Amino acid sequence: METVCLNRSDDAFVKAVEDESGQRVSRCYQCGNCTAGCPMSFTFDYSVSRIMRLIQAGQKEQVLSSGAVWLCAGCETCTQRCPNEINVAGVMDACRHIAGRERKFGARAVSAFFKAFMDSVRFNGRSHEVGTMALYMLYTGRVWTDVELAPKILPKGKMPLLPHRIAGRREVAEIISRFKQGLSDPDLVRAGLDAQGKSAKEAVS
Amino acid sequence: MKIGVFICHCGSNIAGTVDCAAVAERASTYPDVVYATDIMYACAEPGQDAIIAAIKKHGLTGVVVASCTPRMHEPTFRKAVERAGVNRYMFEMANIREHVSWIGKDIEANTNKAAELVRMAAAKLRLDRELKPKSFPVTKRLLVIGGGVAGIQAALDAADAGLEVVMVEKQPTIGGKMAKLDKTFPTVDCSSCILGPRMVDVAQHPNITLYAYAELEEVSGYVGNFDVKIRKKATYVDWDKCTGCGLCTEKCPSKKSYDRFNEGVGPTTAIIIPFPQAIPKKASIEREYCRQFNKGKCGVCAKVCPTGAVNYEMQDETVEVKVGGIVAATGYDLVDWKVYSEYGGGRYPDVVTSLQYERMLSASGPTGGHVKRPSDGTEPVNVVFVQCVGSRDPSIGRPYCSGFCCMYTAKQAILTKDHIPGSQSYVFYMDIRSPGKGYDEFTRRVQEEYGARYVRGRVSMIYPKGGKLMVRGADTLMGTQVEVEADLVVLAVGAEASANSSALAEKLRISYDGYGFFMEGHPKLKPVETNTAGVFLAGSCQGLKDIPSSVAQGSAAAAKALGLLSRDMLDSDPQIASVSVNRCVGCRKCIEVCPFKAIQEVDMRGQPKAEVIETVCQGCGLCNATCPQGAIQLSHFTDNQILAEVEALCRF
Numbered sequence: 001m002e003t004v005c006l007n008r009s010d011d012a013f014v015k016a017v018e019d020e021s022g023q024r025v026s027r028c029y030q031c032g033n034c035t036a037g038c039p040m041s042f043t044f045d046y047s048v049s050r051i052m053r054l055i056q057a058g059q060k061e062q063v064l065s066s067g068a069v070w071l072c073a074g075c076e077t078c079t080q081r082c083p084n085e086i087n088v089a090g091v092m093d094a095c096r097h098i099a100g101r102e103r104k105f106g107a108r109a110v111s112a113f114f115k116a117f118m119d120s121v122r123f124n125g126r127s128h129e130v131g132t133m134a135l136y137m138l139y140t141g142r143v144w145t146d147v148e149l150a151p152k153i154l155p156k157g158k159m160p161l162l163p164h165r166i167a168g169r170r171e172v173a174e175i176i177s178r179f180k181q182g183l184s185d186p187d188l189v190r191a192g193l194d195a196q197g198k199s200a201k202e203a204v205s
Numbered sequence: 206m207k208i209g210v211f212i213c214h215c216g217s218n219i220a221g222t223v224d225c226a227a228v229a230e231r232a233s234t235y236p237d238v239v240y241a242t243d244i245m246y247a248c249a250e251p252g253q254d255a256i257i258a259a260i261k262k263h264g265l266t267g268v269v270v271a272s273c274t275p276r277m278h279e280p281t282f283r284k285a286v287e288r289a290g291v292n293r294y295m296f297e298m299a300n301i302r303e304h305v306s307w308i309g310k311d312i313e314a315n316t317n318k319a320a321e322l323v324r325m326a327a328a329k330l331r332l333d334r335e336l337k338p339k340s341f342p343v344t345k346r347l348l349v350i351g352g353g354v355a356g357i358q359a360a361l362d363a364a365d366a367g368l369e370v371v372m373v374e375k376q377p378t379i380g381g382k383m384a385k386l387d388k389t390f391p392t393v394d395c396s397s398c399i400l401g402p403r404m405v406d407v408a409q410h411p412n413i414t415l416y417a418y419a420e421l422e423e424v425s426g427y428v429g430n431f432d433v434k435i436r437k438k439a440t441y442v443d444w445d446k447c448t449g450c451g452l453c454t455e456k457c458p459s460k461k462s463y464d465r466f467n468e469g470v471g472p473t474t475a476i477i478i479p480f481p482q483a484i485p486k487k488a489s490i491e492r493e494y495c496r497q498f499n500k501g502k503c504g505v506c507a508k509v510c511p512t513g514a515v516n517y518e519m520q521d522e523t524v525e526v527k528v529g530g531i532v533a534a535t536g537y538d539l540v541d542w543k544v545y546s547e548y549g550g551g552r553y554p555d556v557v558t559s560l561q562y563e564r565m566l567s568a569s570g571p572t573g574g575h576v577k578r579p580s581d582g583t584e585p586v587n588v589v590f591v592q593c594v595g596s597r598d599p600s601i602g603r604p605y606c607s608g609f610c611c612m613y614t615a616k617q618a619i620l621t622k623d624h625i626p627g628s629q630s631y632v633f634y635m636d637i638r639s640p641g642k643g644y645d646e647f648t649r650r651v652q653e654e655y656g657a658r659y660v661r662g663r664v665s666m667i668y669p670k671g672g673k674l675m676v677r678g679a680d681t682l683m684g685t686q687v688e689v690e691a692d693l694v695v696l697a698v699g700a701e702a703s704a705n706s707s708a709l710a711e712k713l714r715i716s717y718d719g720y721g722f723f724m725e726g727h728p729k730l731k732p733v734e735t736n737t738a739g740v741f742l743a744g745s746c747q748g749l750k751d752i753p754s755s756v757a758q759g760s761a762a763a764a765k766a767l768g769l770l771s772r773d774m775l776d777s778d779p780q781i782a783s784v785s786v787n788r789c790v791g792c793r794k795c796i797e798v799c800p801f802k803a804i805q806e807v808d809m810r811g812q813p814k815a816e817v818i819e820t821v822c823q824g825c826g827l828c829n830a831t832c833p834q835g836a837i838q839l840s841h842f843t844d845n846q847i848l849a850e851v852e853a854l855c856r857f
Contacts, residue, residue, distance in 0.1 A: 003677070003686045006631060006658065007587060026653045030661065030682050053682040057658070 009058030013098075017055055020094035027084040028052045034078035034088045044068040045106075048078055048088060055091065069095040070107035112139040122176050125169025130159050208327055209240040209265040211256055212301075212319070213247035213272035219306040224316040228271065228301075231320045235327045239263055248278045253285040260289035267291070267333060269326045271299040271319060292335035294779070294841055297326040321854055328853035332846045336779035341820050343429040344529040345770050346371065347763075350421055350709070353381020354752055355744025356534035357403050358759030359766070363532075364412035366767050371526050372407065373435055377418045378466075378483035380404055381536055385466065387566040387574075389752055390616040391647035397482055397569070404484040417485055422523060424531070424712050425802055427821050428739030429775045433526045439519040440489035442476070446514035449486035451478055453506035453515065462494035464571065468561040470579075471571030476506045476515075481569055488514075530739045530766040533713060533723060534759065537700040537745040540595030540603055547666045548594065548696060554579040555674055556667060556694045559613060566620050576624050578693055581672075585628065585692030588621050589676045590614045591664045592634040596699030605720070607699035609751040611638045614697045615648045618657040630657040631689050633664050633678050641753065660687060667694055700749050713740050714800070723747050733762045741765050780841045781822035782829060788836035789814045795828035795837050804828060804837075 018025060028049075035047040045067045046054065054063045063069065069092055078088035105111040116135035120128050137143050153159050166172070210232040214220035225243035233241040240263045246252045247270050259265060268286050272278065275298045283293035299322040305315050345368060349360045352374035364370045378384070384404075386396035407413055416435055423434040442453075457474035464473035466480055475494035478486060488506075496503035497517055507515040539560060543551040555578050557565070568574035578585055592614055596607040611634065618630040637659070639645040651657045662679030669675075673690050680687045702721030710717040715735040716724035723746050726734035733741050743762040744755040769775075782795075782804075791813030796804045803821035806813050815828075815837060829839040838844065 001685055003688050004680065004683065006660065006680075006687050006689045009658070024653065026656070027649075029649070050683060053680070057660075057680065057683060057687075059683070 004057065004059060006057060010060040011058055013060040013063075014055060014058050016098060017091060017094050020097060021087060021090040023086050023088075023091050025052060025055050025086070025091065027086055028056065028082075029084065031083060033081045033083060037077045037081050039075060039077065040071055040073050043071045048072075048092070051095070052086075052088065052091065055095070063095055064099040064102060064104045065106050067107040067110075068092075069099055070105065070110040072096070109140055109142070112136060115139060118176060120163075122173045123165075123169070124163040125166035125172045126164065128160075128163035130161055131163055206237045206267055206331055207239045207263060207265050208235075208237045208267045208269060208330055209256070209259050209263060210235075210238055210242075210269045210323060210327065211247050211252075211259075211271070212241070212243040212323070213252070213270065214243060214245050215272060215302055215306075216246065219272070219302050219319075222306045222310055222312055222315045223301060223319045224312060225319075227316050228319045228323060232269075232323045232327065235324055237267075237331055238327055240265065247272050248281055253281070256282070256285055257289040260286065260291055265291065267295040267297075267330045269297045269299060269323060269330055271301045271323045271326070273302040274300050292337075294336040295330070295333050297330040297333070299323045299326040324853045325850040328849040329846045332843070332849055333841065336840055338776035338779050339819065340774040340776050341429065343770060343772060343775050344431075344527050345369065346526070346528045347766050347770065348373065348431070348433055348526065348528040348531045349534060350531065351381070351534035351536055351744070351746070352376075352379030352407070352415070352417070353534060353536045353744060353755070354383040354400060354403075355536070355755040355759040355762075356381070356532065357400075357407055358756045359532045359534060359741075359743045359763040360413055361403065361406055361410065362760050362763035363766055364410045366763070368412065368767065368770055370410075370413045371433075371435075371528060372413060372415045373419050373421055374415070374417045375420050376465075376479070377440065377477075377487070377489045378479045378485070379407060379415065379417060380482075380484065382560075383752060384480065384482070385468070385560060385563055385567075386613075387563050387568075387570075388616060388620060390612045391641070391643045393616060393619060397567075401482045404482065408484045415485065416524070417487075418489060421709065421712060424714075425821075426527075427801075427823075428737075428769070429529045430820065431528045431531060431739065433528055433531075435524045435526060437522045437524060439521050440487070441492070441495075441515060441517055441519045442488045442490065443514045443516050443519070444485065444487045446512040447487045447510075448512060448514075449478060449483075449488070450511065451488070452509050452511065453488050454478055456505050456509045458503065458505055459494050459496050462491055465491075467564045467571050468558065470557075470561050470564045490515075529770045530741065531713060532741045532743050532759075532762045532766060533709065533715070533735075533746055534743040534762070535703050535706060535709060535746040537749060538703045539698045540601075540701050542594050542696055542698045544601055545594065548591065548664070548694075549667050553667065553669060553674060553694075555585075555692065556696065558696050558698045559610070559617065560698070562617055562695045563613075566617070566624065574624070576621065576693070583692075584625055586625070587689065587691045587693075588618075588628055588630050589664075589674075589689050589691040589694045590618060590630060590632040590697060591676075591694065592632065592697040593663075594696040594698045595701075596697075597635065598699075603699060603701065603720075605749075606638060608638070608749045610697040610699060611636075611648065612641070612644055612751065614695075615639075615651040615657075617695060618651050619655050622655045622657070630655075631676075631691070632657055632659045633662060633676075634659060635661070635663065641751065662687070667691075700745065703746065706746060713737065715740050722749075733758055733765050739769060777820055778824060780824040780839065781819055782817045782824065782826070782837050782839045784815050784817060785836045785838065786814050788834045790834055790836070791815065792833065794831050794833065798827045798831045800825065800827065 032049045035049040038048050072092040074089050076089040116132050120132040212225040212229045214225050229241040229243045244252050270282050279298050286296050287293045301319040305319050309315050347363045347368050347370050349356045349372045360370045360372050383400050389396050419435050419437045422436045426432040453476045454474050457476045459475035461472045462475050476488050476490045478488050492498050549556045564570040565572050565576050621628050621630050637648050639648045660680050662681045664678040666677050667674050676689045676691050706721040715737045723742050725732050741762040743759040795815050801823050803818050804815050807816040826839045828837045
C-alpha cells in the first residue's frame, strides 16, 4: 500500500464535496456508527467511515475510484445514526456525482445500471423493465445476469415486452438533459436552484 | 469479662459463602463469650443499634464484630461501642469478608475459617485493656512545599482563613509550571494574567512567609507539632537589598547560560530574574555559568548593582520552623523524551517539547511570542504535534496517561493558527482524552473551526529532508501509512513525578507509588490526606492533573489542614509503645529501628534505659518485634495478645 502524503491533501476536492453535500466533513469524529449500520458494507472496498476519513484527508483519487461510493444504496441508515448529524449518504451522493463528472466508475456495473435506467426513462417517459435490462446487458456485456428469473416473472405479466410510453415523455427527456447540463456545470444548477427559490418566494408573497 | 460477638452477613457479600448463623453458634462456646448472633448489616444504623442494645441488655464489657476489613469500619464500630459506654479499645474486628468470603467458594471451609478468625479475635479481646488518649497542644502554622498553582491555592486559602503559612519553593520564583504556560485550556485565557495576581497575593499576604530558592531539609515531630528544617540555597544576592531592577542581568557578560525557566529556548545570563512577573522579583546567580565563580574574576554584577546586593561569599542558610501541618504540592517534571531515537532523540533543533513551544508562544518568552524554527529562525507553515510522547508507554516504564496533553495540544494547535494564520497543524494521537467541563467541545473546535488535521496513529520516525522534517506515521482510520512534511515538530511530552519526590516522601514519612507519586489516604474518600497524620497532598505530586483539578485539590488540602489546625488540642493515639524499665537492658536496638525517632535513651540511676516519646510514637511495632528482652510493648498489640491469637488458632 502506498504511503499517503498528508501535505498533499486535495483541499479543492474537500470543498467540492462539502459544497455539493452541504455537510462539514471535519465534524466526523470517526466513531464508526455509519459503518456499523451500513447494510451494503459487505460489498464495499472501503467502509463508509473510511471513505469519510479519506475525504477529510483530501485523498481524492482513492475516494473517487472506490467502488463504495457507487455501491451505496442511499438507504440513509448512516445519516439517521450519525451522532454529528452529518448526512453521510448525502456525502456519498456528492462523491458519486463528482466521480461521474470525472468519468471514474469504481463499480462499473452500478453506474451502467444507473445509465440503463435513466435511458429507459428518457425514451419512454417512465421506466420499462425489459428495456432497462436489455440496455444494462448491452452496456455491461453481462448477458446472462438474472435471466433465470424471467420464466417466473413473464407469465405473471410483470414484464411487458413493449414499453408503455407516456404522453409527456419529451418533457421528461428535457428534464434529464437539463440535469445533465447541470452536472457538467454545478454553478448552473445552483443558479437554477436560486431562481427556483426566488420564484417560489414570489409565488408565496 | 463478658464478650458479645456479632457476625455480619454484609448482605450476600459474606453470607453468600459463609454460614453466619453457624459461626455465631460456635462463637457462643468460646471462653468469656456470653452473647453471639448474626446480623444483616452490622455497620448500618439498625446493626449498630443492635450492638448497643446487646451491650446494655447483657452487660457486655467487650465486643467482637466479624465483618469487613478494619480499614473500612473499625472507627465506626469503636464509636458505636463507646456510645454504649464501653471503652473503644475493648473492641476487636475479624475480617471475614476480604479474608474469607470474597476469596473462597467452599461454604464449609469458609465457615470454619470464619469461626477460627472470630476465636482469635475473642482470645485477643480477653487481654485488651482500656486505653485513653492523651491530648497535646497544636502549632497553628502550615507548611506548604511547592509554589506552583496547587501550593499557591492551598497557601492562600489557609492564610485567608487566618493560619500562618510557610511556603517553600525550590526555584528562585514561585508559579511552577503554570507560570511557563502561554494560555490555558479550554478558555484560552492568558496563564500569567490569571496566575500573576495570585503570586502577588502570596508575596503580600501578611500570614505567608515565602522561602524561594529553598528546600526542605529535614522533618521531625508529629501531627500538630512538626519541626522543619529549611535550607535556603545561596543566591549570592542579598534579597533584602535587591530591588529587582534587573541592571545586573543586562550587564552580565556570561550570556550563554541555560535558561531553565524558558526551557532552553534561548540563552540567558548567569545572574537572572527568571521572568518579568517573578515572585519574588529578585536576582540570583547560577553558579555554574558565573565567570566570577568559574574564572575567579569578573564582578560586573557587583559593580553595577546600585544597592550593593551582590555577595559572592554567601552561604546556604538553614532556618527552623515549627508547624502543625504540611501540604506537599511538589508538582511534576517532564519525561526524558530523548530516549525516543525515532523522534530524533534531541538531534534535530526543530523538534521541540510542548513546554518549549509554550515559551515560544508566550509574549514574555525569549522569542517575544513569535513562533520561529530554532534552526533558522523562519516562521513554520506545517506544524506537526505528536501526542503520547512518554505517556501510555510501558516500554519506558510510563504506562499511565498524563491526562492533560490532549488538551494542551489542542490549545497549542489553536494558538498556532492564531499566531500564523497561514499555518497548518497536524496532530498525531492515539485517543483524544478530554473528559473535563467544556473539554471535548474544545477538541472538536480545533478540528472544525481551526482546521487542525487530527491523525489517529503513532509516529514511527522523524527525519530531516532538505531543511524540513519528514514525519512518518500511521493513519489507522484510513488504514495506511502516512507522511507529513513538517517545518516544526512539537512533542507532547508526558509528565512524571518530580525529581527526588521519593526522597521527599521519605522525609515526610508518606508512601509513594511505583512512579514516585505520593499516595493518598484512600483513592476515593481521602484524596488529599496521606496515611501520615497532618500531611496533605495537593496537585500533580499525588497524580497528574490539570490546572482546575490542581486548584481544587489545593483548596481541599487547605480545608483539611484548617480542619486539623482549627483545634487547640489534639488527641494522641494511645496504641503506642511503652517500656518496662525492669526488663530494659539499654541495648539501643529499639532506638536504631524506630523510623520516627520516637525512642530516646535516658539515664536511670546510672543505667541506660529506653524511653518512648509518646507524642512521636506512631505505634508501628518495629521496636516491639526487635526488643530481645520483650521490654518494649505496643499497647493493644502486646506479645501476650499476639500469642493468645496464635494459641487460639493452633489448639491441636
